[in-house]
Amino acid sequence: MAISRRNFLKCAAFTAGGAVLADNPFVKATAAAAMKKEVKHVPSYCEMCFWRCGLIARVEDGRVVKLDGNPLHPQSRGRLCAKGNAGMGLLYDKDRLKTPLIRTGERGDGKYRKASWNEAYAYIAEKLNGVKKKYGPESVALFSHGSGGQYMGNFLEAFGSPNHSHPSYAQCVGAREVAFTLTYGQGPASTAERVDMANSRVIALFGSHLGENMHNSHNQDFVDGLGNGAKLIVVDPRYSTAAGKASIWLPIKPGTDLALILGWINIVIQEKWYDRDYLEKYATGFEQLKEAVKEYTPEWAARETDLPKGDIVEAIRELGRYKPNVVVHPGRHYSWYGDDTQRGRGLAILNALLGTWGRKGGLWLPPKVNLVKMKQTLKYPKPRRESLAFGDYPEAAGGITTEVRRATIDGSPYPIKAWFVIGTNLMKTLPAPEKTKEAVKNLDLLVNIDLMPTDMVMMSDVILPTTSYLERHDALAIVTQKNAGIAIRQPVVNPWKNVKPAWLIAKELCDKMGLGKYVAYNTLEEQMRQQAKLWKIDYNELVKTGYIPVADSYHPYITEKNQPEFATDSKKIELYSSTLDNDNMDPVPKFTRHKEPPAGTFRLIYGRSPVHTFSRTMNNKWLWQLKNENEVWLSATVARRLGIDNGEKVFLVNEKGVRSNVVKAKVTERIREDCVYVIHGFGSTSKRMTMTYGRGIDDTQMMSHYATDPISGTNGLRVNFVKIVKES
Amino acid sequence: MKRYAMVIDQSRCIGCMACISACVQENKVPFENFRTRVLEITKGKFPKLRTELRAELCNHCDNPPCVDACPTGASYKRDDGIVLIDRNKCVGCKACIAACPYDARYINEEYGYADKCTFCEHRLKKGLEPACVATCIGKSRVFGDLNDKGSEVSRMLAENESRVMDKAAGTRPRVHYINRYPTKR
Numbered sequence A: 001m002a003i004s005r006r007n008f009l010k011c012a013a014f015t016a017g018g019a020v021l022a023d024n025p026f027v028k029a030t031a032a033a034a035m036k037k038e039v040k041h042v043p044s045y046c047e048m049c050f051w052r053c054g055l056i057a058r059v060e061d062g063r064v065v066k067l068d069g070n071p072l073h074p075q076s077r078g079r080l081c082a083k084g085n086a087g088m089g090l091l092y093d094k095d096r097l098k099t100p101l102i103r104t105g106e107r108g109d110g111k112y113r114k115a116s117w118n119e120a121y122a123y124i125a126e127k128l129n130g131v132k133k134k135y136g137p138e139s140v141a142l143f144s145h146g147s148g149g150q151y152m153g154n155f156l157e158a159f160g161s162p163n164h165s166h167p168s169y170a171q172c173v174g175a176r177e178v179a180f181t182l183t184y185g186q187g188p189a190s191t192a193e194r195v196d197m198a199n200s201r202v203i204a205l206f207g208s209h210l211g212e213n214m215h216n217s218h219n220q221d222f223v224d225g226l227g228n229g230a231k232l233i234v235v236d237p238r239y240s241t242a243a244g245k246a247s248i249w250l251p252i253k254p255g256t257d258l259a260l261i262l263g264w265i266n267i268v269i270q271e272k273w274y275d276r277d278y279l280e281k282y283a284t285g286f287e288q289l290k291e292a293v294k295e296y297t298p299e300w301a302a303r304e305t306d307l308p309k310g311d312i313v314e315a316i317r318e319l320g321r322y323k324p325n326v327v328v329h330p331g332r333h334y335s336w337y338g339d340d341t342q343r344g345r346g347l348a349i350l351n352a353l354l355g356t357w358g359r360k361g362g363l364w365l366p367p368k369v370n371l372v373k374m375k376q377t378l379k380y381p382k383p384r385r386e387s388l389a390f391g392d393y394p395e396a397a398g399g400i401t402t403e404v405r406r407a408t409i410d411g412s413p414y415p416i417k418a419w420f421v422i423g424t425n426l427m428k429t430l431p432a433p434e435k436t437k438e439a440v441k442n443l444d445l446l447v448n449i450d451l452m453p454t455d456m457v458m459m460s461d462v463i464l465p466t467t468s469y470l471e472r473h474d475a476l477a478i479v480t481q482k483n484a485g486i487a488i489r490q491p492v493v494n495p496w497k498n499v500k501p502a503w504l505i506a507k508e509l510c511d512k513m514g515l516g517k518y519v520a521y522n523t524l525e526e527q528m529r530q531q532a533k534l535w536k537i538d539y540n541e542l543v544k545t546g547y548i549p550v551a552d553s554y555h556p557y558i559t560e561k562n563q564p565e566f567a568t569d570s571k572k573i574e575l576y577s578s579t580l581d582n583d584n585m586d587p588v589p590k591f592t593r594h595k596e597p598p599a600g601t602f603r604l605i606y607g608r609s610p611v612h613t614f615s616r617t618m619n620n621k622w623l624w625q626l627k628n629e630n631e632v633w634l635s636a637t638v639a640r641r642l643g644i645d646n647g648e649k650v651f652l653v654n655e656k657g658v659r660s661n662v663v664k665a666k667v668t669e670r671i672r673e674d675c676v677y678v679i680h681g682f683g684s685t686s687k688r689m690t691m692t693y694g695r696g697i698d699d700t701q702m703m704s705h706y707a708t709d710p711i712s713g714t715n716g717l718r719v720n721f722v723k724i725v726k727e728s
Numbered sequence B: 001m002k003r004y005a006m007v008i009d010q011s012r013c014i015g016c017m018a019c020i021s022a023c024v025q026e027n028k029v030p031f032e033n034f035r036t037r038v039l040e041i042t043k044g045k046f047p048k049l050r051t052e053l054r055a056e057l058c059n060h061c062d063n064p065p066c067v068d069a070c071p072t073g074a075s076y077k078r079d080d081g082i083v084l085i086d087r088n089k090c091v092g093c094k095a096c097i098a099a100c101p102y103d104a105r106y107i108n109e110e111y112g113y114a115d116k117c118t119f120c121e122h123r124l125k126k127g128l129e130p131a132c133v134a135t136c137i138g139k140s141r142v143f144g145d146l147n148d149k150g151s152e153v154s155r156m157l158a159e160n161e162s163r164v165m166d167k168a169a170g171t172r173p174r175v176h177y178i179n180r181y182p183t184k185r
């Protein structure tokens, strides 16, 4: 413990038997506090993660001193999570990008020179014009995550390229959206998953580790549900925080979730737990489903999943008993094994059989809103070539990052020569990161727009520093909880001197490229005011309260008057999917076994810490102090066999020989013997991220393999096997 | 007179650490010091396991050993039950830190005084709840006045079996733990 001068004086004072008041900084601080501070409370919404909770910033003399949840906003309800509470750690991060940078050395060697915005734009414009001339405008691609993506997306379209992709699709939630759209004609989430956990009698989770995966109101609903007496069934190879609350924990063999789901579907049908009236009214394909799943007996499911048959049967009966006020959570991160659309179909079908869609405690119906977003006044040019970001996948419903990367490497169907990346650290997001590096080598231009010097940012030719969510406006947000509402993001403090919000960067780039006519406003706020007017909302009121509900939008449950609509071909819930049949895919999910870890290796699974969002928050000192390194979770039985003690230093080696950083082993009873687990997002390779550089295992680095879902084109990321090695 | 207390319903805690994060910001707790923490304790053998999530903070004991140990009278107990430190009297001798059985205190290195949870008494004055309570995602932490029989804390204690930490130490904590919805298995 360091002894400060004050400490020393204190000790001296103590021995002398008196207090040295004159030197007491607390007295000074109090005196300073007495001087009138300018205190403001400014509402906005959070983007420490993408739940986007309403917040109220307490600002003293132009500095954010506290962030609280906005009680009006239904996704915070007056509360913020650990990340939301630590927003100033991002705002005031000393490692933030402060000025535009242009590369001077080789790509990746970290040598940059400071540049003016004008210089940076000029550099970008010249390169873009070159790419356009030689390859066509479609050879420019955008990767985006978060609020800034929309403005850069507009820029991309104005420029004439359709190649916009998002890791949130292929590396996350894409397969779920496809699966539920095939079944119900829409996904199970609007901005937030429409899971009515607060009112559920029984909640079943497949790997959704609520508590560790911190989405604010979703967790509030979860706990409220448990508090209201809901029974909880958790399917997870790891004894997650949620599993710790479960009445039935099913420690499933990784990769066999679909076997359990199909087994459950079969039991529901055989034991007649399904909601017959509901199915008659709303669903089609029951007979075909019944026929297709009859081979999936409980005995079979028990064998495949390595779960006790009795537990499997008891769990589904529990759901059946309390239907329709139950829910099998649709989940969020879907990129597991490459047959994820079919797993999602299984979950969608199970919910349909139990009649949960539109039922209390099940999946609520989206609020009814008639809010048109302002149209682009001037039509964007039509690209000559189709987007290549959807690959050849019959039901791809979002830009697939790994398709754009592939095209960048092999040039087919046409070359991609420039990347814009905003708000996503692709090196920690896309599997097989060596391929990302390979693709980057082929680029004529790589631009990153970000706050922090992440791994991906440090590969750029040009780095454009942007504002945090606390320093900017963003287009008015439509919040769709059971009630709809409008939320505002506005600067709570002035932005850092030389950084710009994404909307301004996109606008200025358009101007520079002679595309200024596509941007119809001078400031985004101008457009926000127009939008508010169009929606008949008092903008000034919104500025003050942060959130305004949309009247009469609450229609969560099916009633005689409130009937659900299904935008499928049959206008019904499709238990049997004719679309998939046409695609030559299984119209009812079938189970195929996945490769199992060869002897001496473990399947690498990964998850979240409640105090971190992907790899975005690891350098935030207030979150860093809560979790600054991950550890490898390893079964105690295996650890004994390998002679690894709890806390001992270990590293992982994957099948391609890729070696991870060294971390501590967490030897625990809380995980099966056939897998190891790490929290995602650690192991930054960027030296400029001074808090987090080199700390922890980067799970993405260990994902040399990935599977591809033939229906949605999304990735399967849980297909890598690793050895665990002691450091010494 | 108020009799402040906190009741923590462990069945509603999801270990998300929002409380810690809010506390750090609200109270300008120095880097890598904490006034509250959340422990995760798992017992049993795979697959028969049980996890306890336990938020800990200063217990604002009715029989506070830190106050007894303080040589300058800096640590004191208010009539409403809150145990506080008078920073002007504190000389940073750490006697209180040694005396506290709950590891609730730290030395503010910059200014040299002992510090700890105050139940956010500066917020109570304004009619606000402690920051950790206000932000608790699971509504696991509840704060209130035990002299008010209708308060939520009073009801929670009346209706549930409760515990305090290390009862045998005789400190008589004002932080109580309940498990309203114990899980089976």
Ligand code: SF4
Residues within 6 Å of the ligand: A046, A047, A048, A049, A050, A051, A052, A053, A079, A080, A081, A082, A083, A084, A085, A214, A215, A216, A217
């Ligand atoms: S869940 Fe947390 S990080 Fe995400 S938006 Fe809400 S407060 Fe912010």
